[in-house]
Amino acid sequence: MSSKRVSQVNINKAVIKYVIEGLQPFSVVNLQAFKDLIQDLQPNATIMSRPTLRSSIAEATKTMKKKVIAAMREVEYIATTTDCWTARRRSFIGVTAHWLDPDSLDRCSAALACRQLKDSHTFDVLAGALNDIHAEYQIRDKIIRTTTDNGSNFIKAFHVYGAQQDENNNVTDTEEASCSGEEDEEEIQEEEEGEVNFQEVTSVLDEGDGIEYHLPKHQRCACHLLNLVSTVDALKANSNETYKKVSRSSFSKCQALWNKSARSCCRNHRRCMQTSANTAQYN
Template sequence: RAHPLLSTEYIRFATPLRRTLGRRIANYYEKQVSTIKSELSEVEYVCTALDIWSSKKRSFIGVPVHWIKDDLRRASVALACQRFKGIHSYDRLSEIIQEINADYNLNSNKIVASVTDNGSNFVKAFQIFGVKLSNIDLVDTDKQFQASQSPEDCSESDDEETEPKNPEDLHLLPVHLRCCAHTH
């Protein structure tokens, strides 16, 4: 026989109303997104992974982001796990990836690479809209520092180098890497 305190007459649960529960979920979601944005703003470089899958005529896209913390521990969060409506064309895929990256203030300068499978839509999206290594100006910081004789000169050149040379580069997809598990 059960203990009398465990009987249902002593337990009073108040189930939240649907509307209240909906608000709580929305508030919790916004708080989590804000926390993720804040944490990512303090990270210098990240790597994303992208995947699309289908289930019963519904498609989804998942985008986790990975980085290494200052204490050299790995960290990851999910940026997106959302419906992908419509066809999986390369241009539509590029558009969705750019929207997700923009939502979290990530650009091709901060994302070191995006890892995907060998799907032709991913490959073509990154071939057409992705960063090409020829688009990136590599700076030899040692030569730049030696050429500068005063701290004022150094700080001025640092300011110049942090500005993107071409604002359109910020809208490019990052460097593309194919997952080694899917590559022969």
Template sequence: MASDKNAFHCWKFNNNFTLKSEKGTNITVQCKICLPARKHSRTLLMQDTSRSDVMEDATASSSTHVVTQPPLKQARIDSGLSVSQQRVNKLVFNFLVDDVQCFSLVEQPSFRKLIEGISGGKKVMCRKTLMQRIDREFAVMKESVISKLSNVDTVCTTADIWSAQNRSFFGVTCHWIDKDTLERHSAALACTRLKGRHTYDAVATKLNEIHAEYRIQNKVKSTLTDNGSNFVKAFREFGLREDESDDYSDEVRFLDVCSLLQEDGDGEQFFLPQHQRCAAHTLNLIATNEIHKAASNGSSRKLYRSAMAKCSSVWNKAHRSSLATEVVQEIANMHLTVPSVTRWNSEFRAITKLAGLPEEKLREICDKLDSAFLKEYTEVLKPLAVAIDILQGESKCYLGFLIPTLLSLKTKLFEKMPHLLYNSHIVTTISEAIEERFGSVLASHEAKMATAALPKFRLNWLSPEKRDDMRRTLLQEAIAQEPLHSPATVRDDNSVKSDESEENFFVFHNAKSSFDSTTHDEVRKYLEDSDNNLTSLKAFPTVKRFFIKYNTTLPSSAPVERLFSYYLETE
């Protein structure tokens, strides 16, 4: 018996069974594996005259039993949440619209199987349903924008034309400042097809239609565009003159009524707001045109042409083949930047990357690239690149940034003059170009008021001898924006003599009224305040009003260009 027990205990499957009984040749074992899953565990009964045969049969039976057990499965976690068809439609719609995906994607079998698989069998809307939903959502969004703009007094817009894939698009964005929080808000009004030639009258027609569509014709303070001739002529022909933008002139103008009545009545009359050229685009023109001319004709023209030719050679090779990019990656351990043809900033950054490499690595990349000239070139033009980046801001950039940016740019450029070997003439060229292209802006009353109304600058950008004049201008503007005094009561008395009426008619204010004194104190406290945050304007309601009036305008049309960039990247 002991030997039998020893034989069972030596059995390799004895851990999975319990020996229940042994009667003669009958051995009964109970399966331990089945115990947790079954109320009655499995029992094996084997009979044989040979004890070894019994063990073999038990081994075979138990082995079969163990092997045929189903593998344990991981328990499924049921969250109890089910995705509705409405939720699936909304998620698919948002994916297509937000990422500007092709509408035909909903017809692709693989996309439909993907959505059905992860949503538990829910179907994907067809293309017709998608287009109907897009039309409904667009109408709702448009009404929402119109509703927001109805509560705004002053806005500015940016406009531009972009061509891609043999199609032209006209884009318009709108920007305003919240009266309470002084935060900048923006909205895209249009990115629509512009068919035919981009003539000035077509530009004026399209822009006027978009302003009228959103009911902001009389609210647009100014419209920012690039320096394109079609935009410039459109505003020259149909826009508000700069001298008519704020106050109407007292000069009497005589018009030929007959000629006006004889004009073709069927011709559509356009009304466009004041035009402002994009400051960032103007600085780009200075960087690409004036600087190129100065560098090509100056004393360092040979170095300039040689260095730029070698840079262009590297960029062209990298653009045509990935081999040059791999070589630069292997030698300099950096990604080669190829500049964009439409943005000088990208060229500046690409040159900065090359100029920042050690001399030995530059030699390996391009036969002895003139690194000394390039390093000085990029160091000189760095303030210009920073100025363009500042003016291309949106949420925290205002017209009041324009004058301080231009003045600081000129100062930083002239500070580099004593240390330059090759590019001193470039500094002079940039300064002269700024005076020529931005002369009207630097002398503009609107730009000056926008700068003075910014707590960040106040009057710090002016020389001490000019601050008193600007302080008086600021005070006059503040007084002019206050409501007028209530008119004196008119007496209807026939007994008043004519000479008394004449005497009472002439009134002169020799002393400052309490009204003017209060405004004067507010302006004085504002100029003496040291808080540079916009929230400080809440303590100066009069200054806050003309801050909104003058700083609603942006200094550049970069927002509409970003709108096009986003669209083209997702095409």
């Protein structure tokens, strides 16, 4: 029986796919057991080196990135979801884009980033990372909503740097306050005739103007909200004695109904089994 010959190109693709989808280290290609496996499957195959594997994956990443950018370029509206976490004292952020195919109306998703943050995930660090990722994929003006959990860092990031208009494009209270503050400053300057206040230039340059980042409108995750309601808010509500009595009474009745239903099913099941056994014995 003749064995099927696999080309070197397909072998390299299979190795790259194995490393990426299996989250394997680049050093796996240096293991003798891995080399023996490839040689047993295809004796004439050449095992790529670790630097070649790294460069091949980097090149494949660039190609895939170009395809994602080209696909999203044809889309008018995009939604994103993002999350941040800490593992082994390192902070990470992940961003995923979602859109509808304009022709087939199929749902499409693409992971845009899963990268390490240089500092802890404070609101300004998150805002800078999100702004860079959106700009990198050229979708800053296409994102209509970004969904996150209810972490205070995300909430503050979108409150400070996010879009501040409502659905009717009306100016929000935050913008009105800032505008009125600017008018008050102008009036104060007009009243202070001839007075000059000197200020250090360094403090002015280091002070952020609040417009260095451009984030879309914020959407809080409904599942996380429900989880908070069922855990944190429920514990706070139980501090009220009246609510606590009503809650315990209601849950005890529900538990009694559940137990009754479970016992009823078990009894009926045992009766059916006994009836079947008796019938089989007489037959």
